[in-house]
Amino acid sequence: MTEFPPAPRVTGDLRADAAALHAHAGRADDLIAALPPKPERSPAAQESAAVAHRSARFARQRFLRAHAAAVHARAADGGTGHPAQLVRTAAHAFPGLVPTEAQLDGELGRRQADKEGREVDQGIFFHEMLRLPGPGRRILEAALRPTPRAHDLLPAFAAAGSVDLGTVRVDRRDGVAHVTIRNIHCLNAEDNALAADLETAVDLVLLDDASGVGVLRGARMTHPKYAGRRVFSAGINLKELHAGRISYVDFLLGRELGLVNKLCRGVLREETEDTWPHAALAKPWLGAVDTFAIGGGMQITLVLDRVLAASDAYFSLPAAKEGIVPGAGNLRLRRLAGGRLARQIVLWGRRIAATDPEGALFADAVLAPEELDAAVRHEAPLLAGAAVTANRRMLVAAEEPLDAFRSYAAEFALAQALRLYSEDVLTKVGRFATGERDTAAAGAR
Known part of the structure; x- marks a missing residue:
């Protein structure tokens, strides 16, 4: 086996341990840089690089096991504490702990299979941070803050009642904010841009005083197989993943801690007299599922308060087929469906049709496709109201306490980072991207 110096011993002294980690990680980087x-x-x-990476990653994990709280305190000092900011600051404060922006920039433009896998080091970082109740909760709270983009757009949206974000459009009608997903070139498959646009849209709905309830629905498609039909979501865009254009921090982790968690828990505002008694501003959400909700699309439906589905729609979490972890779907699916069906x-790739007996676990009502418009107009306003908001808050508290989500997120952070660079995943997304997966690698099957 390729020789490489063992990971340094952790002494408990932050400065000494940080210096030792920096030196050890530097040796690994030097070895890898000398390779083709x-x-x-x-x-x-390849074996030499793998040994160097493994040793450096073991050293990073041991360092964080001893110093995660201190690392978080220094990395979050003076910043927002948002995951994207936190990991950038940590790269400067503790060299060798997580990849630098230059190292990540060096990976841009490379296929996923051709990258060094430096996002695994970010996964180690967030795994150890989220494991600790104090730092972990602060990271979750920071991720629930409204995005700067939403703050900037809020006055115009509040005045006009509509905004076009690119892959998402929001229109407020009679107190109901309709969020339309329209990444139509790939059947609403999720990528970095859609995740960012959708989180901004959710923030706007939650912050807008005139919006009492939100509705999520897919736009009509132009794809020949689905032309004129609405599609809810085809899950992660595997072509983008194959091309190395799916971000770990901004998309795979940030989507779970931000976008999806905001649909569940709301946005978190500063605690002031004006925001008392609830700094978290949450609202009810209705989802209208046309055609299919695959992968990330199904994950989103698991946190909505009411789901209407067309009779020809289906739900699917093809985790085993794609190889990656379906976000917090494993946590929430078991609660709704039970362990065996989950x-x-x-694990088995079972698809649930809206009309199946089990479909009632995922859709509150199933209607003919042509009846869905009227049902949305009728039912969405019924979710508005202070009593609904108060009771949904208590349901979330009972079903998914924040610390339970934090513990799951800690395991997910590392598991997903490792899956991104696993041989089976790289092989599968390569096949999907070259045509095996129907409908532009968007997941409709």
């Missing part, structure tokens, strides 16, 4: 680019490495060179869906 990843696609051109011989088996021996395993059938996640």
Whole structure:
């Protein structure tokens, strides 16, 4: 086996341990930099890189096990504490702990299979941070803050009642904010841009005083197979993942801690007399599922308060087929469906049609496709009201306490980072991206 110095011993002294980690990680970086680019490495060179990465990652984890609270305090000092900001600051404060922006920039433009996998180091960082109740809760709270973009757009949206964000449009009508997903070139498959647009849209609905309830629905498609039909979501865009354009921090982790968690828990505002007694501003959400809700699309429906589905729609979490972890779907699916059905869906790839007996676990009502418009208009206003908001808050508290979500998120942070660079995932997304997966690698099957 390729020789590489063992990870340094952790002494408990932050400064000394940080210096030792920096030196050890630097040796790993020097070894890897001396090798040919990843696609051109011989088996021996690949093994050398793997040994160096593994040793450096073990050292990072041991360092964080001893110093995570202190690292978080320094990295969050003076900043927002948002995950994206936190990991950037940590790269400067503790060299060698997480990749620098220059290292990440060096990976841009490379296929996922050709990257060094430096996002795994970010996964180690967030795994250890989220494990601790104090830092972990502060990271979750920071991720629930409204985005700067939403703050900037709020006055115009409040005045006009509509905003076009690019892949998402929001229109307020009679107190109901209709959020339309329209990443139509790929059947509403999720990518970095859609995740950012959708989080901004959710923030706007939650912050807008004139919006009492939100509705999520997919736009009509132009794809030949689905032309003129609405589609809710085709899940993660595997072509983008294959091309290396799906961000770990901004999308895979940030989507769970931000976008989806905001649908569940609301946005978190500053605690002031004006926001008392609830700094978290949450509202009810209705989802209208046309055609299919695959992967991330189904994950979103699991946190909505009411789901209407067209009779020809289906739900799917193809985690086993794609190889990645379906966000917090494993946490929430078991609660709604029970352990046995959850395993059938996640591990066996079982697809649930809206009209199946089990469909009632995921859709509150199933209607003919042509009846869905009228049902949305009728039912969405019924969710508005202070009593609904108060009771949904208590339901969330009972079903998914914040610390339960934090513990799950800690495991997810590392598991997903590792899956991103697992051989089976890289092989699968490569096949999907080259045509095996129907409908522009968007997941409709």
